[in-house]
Amino acid sequence: MILEAMYNGEFYPCETVVPTSPEYRRAIQTCAALMEQLSQRLSKEDYALVEELRAQNAIAQCEESESHFKYGFSAGLLVQQEAHKQVQRGENI
Numbered sequence: 001m002i003l004e005a006m007y008n009g010e011f012y013p014c015e016t017v018v019p020t021s022p023e024y025r026r027a028i029q030t031c032a033a034l035m036e037q038l039s040q041r042l043s044k045e046d047y048a049l050v051e052e053l054r055a056q057n058a059i060a061q062c063e064e065s066e067s068h069f070k071y072g073f074s075a076g077l078l079v080q081q082e083a084h085k086q087v088q089r090g091e092n093i
Helices: 002-007 022-041 044-089
Strands: none
Touching: 022 044
């Protein structure tokens, strides 16, 4: 049950949900190929900058994803709450 998993600290959607779309897989493969090309063309110092750029970009993307998740989850709860109120009042949804 999801509530039990959340309570027990076993619910990690950001760690367990990985996109499976073909676009995602192609993008990951392309990124890996580009990083390999850059590692061969750039000096070690410049490549280290590229790696740091990727790391910081990943942090920013995770923060953005978390914000979108929170907003979407909150919006879903508001829709549910509104629907529940309409049902209690006997209104058509």
